[in-house]
Amino acid sequence: MTSNPSQLQDALLEISRITARFTHSDEHPDGAQSGDGAVDVNAGCRIMPLPDRLWEKAAKAAMRINPVNAPLQELRFGDTPVLEPMRLTLFVSKYWGPQPKQLSVSFMESTPSDLRSRIVSHLNAWTNTAGAGISFAETAGTGDVRISxxxxxxxSYLGTDIKFIPSNRQTMNLQGFTMSTPESEYKRVIRHEAGHTLGFPHEHMRKALVDRIDPxxxxxxxxxxxxxxxxxxxxQVLAPLGGNSIIGTEPDQDSIMCYQLPGExxxxxxxxxxxxxxxxxxSAFAALIYPKVLRSTMDNGQANAASSRIDWDPSEDVNV
Amino acid sequence: MSRLISIQPSQQDLPAELVVAVGDVLQFAATGGHLRTGTAIELIGILNDSVLGTNGQVLSPLGAPGAVLFRAVEPGPAVLDVVTGDPWQSPVTLTVNVRVE
Structure with a gap:
């Protein structure tokens, strides 16, 4: 296992290429065409989803087996976890997942087209600059991301929470942004809020940074x-993220997700x-958890999994 | 009947003196606030704007508080400070003179 993001990305890319040869090719590896009665070369290895009722159990079992599977926890106050196990499962669901995705964007108020384009372009900095496989595209209808x-x-609401916000409410607020707002504020504010939409919490809540603050x-x-x-x-300032926040970088006070806090x-x-x-x-972290390289394989894999979901009688469930 | 008075200080001009009645609640779209002087007004709280999600849970965004509530409790004058803008970068404090009738 490598800790180098570029090496890991290269490895994922290579895995993607290899699996694509066997899951998407119209030909057998030996060159023979598939036909009636022949083995279906598209019936490759697929990841089958568990029935919904078992997701929470599976998440808990995964954490017991390997604590690294623990999701990034939400804020904790003192030593008392705020989240119950079900909330942890829900927090996992705030991550959009590794499959490339496009989120639609709409505006709550009448907004000039040049301003709309400028805002969306900064949302897409995570895609265009950081190389993340998740992007934003304006829609004339009601967007996944609704900006006021x-x-x-x-x-902004966090990650997939935006799917639960009533459609007549904004999911992101950018008070007073106009074409006159300095470019530096577009970078500092809009890219930060877009990070929340991708599921990234506040970096200044990392324990190493919180420990620097005199309460x-x-x-x-x-x-x-x-x-x-x-x-x-x-x-707002003093409650550190849970110690199990393994799916993160080292605490980084220069992250776009970190607020400025005074020396005072x-x-x-x-x-x-x-x-x-x-x-x-x-950029490295975003590209790792939202990879672009799985596009071809993941799209088909997801579709296959969804179309072939199976279930069994709950009495047959196994306790782990 | 008491009133819930919604005020968006960053988007509207405030009068030199805001006249309200006992029992009225002032809701400022702001990140913070103080009662500077007077006993006619009390600070109810500084709150996060949240919504009831379609999943039945109360969902709160990540960000600074967005609502500051004051209540008029007795006749008389009061002076409020209301803080708007980005609390981490460039907070703006507005002073509001209130008279409770």
Missing amino acids: RGSGGYY AKAYTYFLRTQGWDQEMVDQ ITFDGQPIRGGLDINATD
Whole structure:
């Protein structure tokens, strides 16, 4: 196993090429054509999905067998996990999955076409710059991603949660963005919010970065500047992501998913710099978990799996 | 009847003095807020905008709080500070003079 992202990507690409030869070719490996009564060369190895009722059990078993399978946990307060096992399963579902995907985008308010295009182009920075196999495309209908430029600041729902937001509500808020907004803000804000839509949480909630913050200073600072009480400061700044967040890079204060935090609240007086754009580490991670290289094989594999899902009587379920 | 008064300080001009009645609730689209002076108004809370998802769960976005609620509790003046914008980069504090009748 390699820890080098490019080597891992190369390996995935090679696996993809090899499997594609056997799952998509119209010819047998030995050159013979398939025909009536012949072995169906397209009946290659497929990943069969479990019945829905077993997904949670399977996720728990996978974690017991290999803790690395634990999903990235949501915020924890103190030592008390917020999430019950079912929520962990749901959190897994916030990841869109490795198969390449295109999310449709619409706008809540009347928005000039040049502004729409500019915003969508920055959403697609994760695709065009980082090389992720997930992209955004504007639709005239109701999009998966629904953007408002109204009041409420900047936010996005996390990953596949956007599918559960009522269709008359925005999934992403970009308060006040216009064509006059500086390009640097498009990079800093829109690419950050797009990261949430892809399922990336806040990088400044990584334990190594949270440990740099003096809670007493943070409480004082945010009470003075925002009026936030301690609970709000805990939620926004001080609650680290769970220790099982293995599917991540090393904590990176220059990640686009990291907020800027002032030196006034850190133990060492140095600010947490925060990211101004998608950086190399962001790119490598996004490309790894949203690979483009599985496009041909995964599309067909997904279709095959969906069309041939099987089930059995629940009394036959096996306890692991 | 008491009123829920929705105010979007970043998108509309605020009057020199905002006149409300006892029992009214002011909902500012903002990331933070303070009661600077007065006892006529109380801060109810600074909240995350959330929705009831189609899956039956309450879903909250990742981001700063988006709603600040005050309630008029007695006649008299009060001065509020309401914070808008990006709390991490460029917060903007607006001062609102309120008179409760």
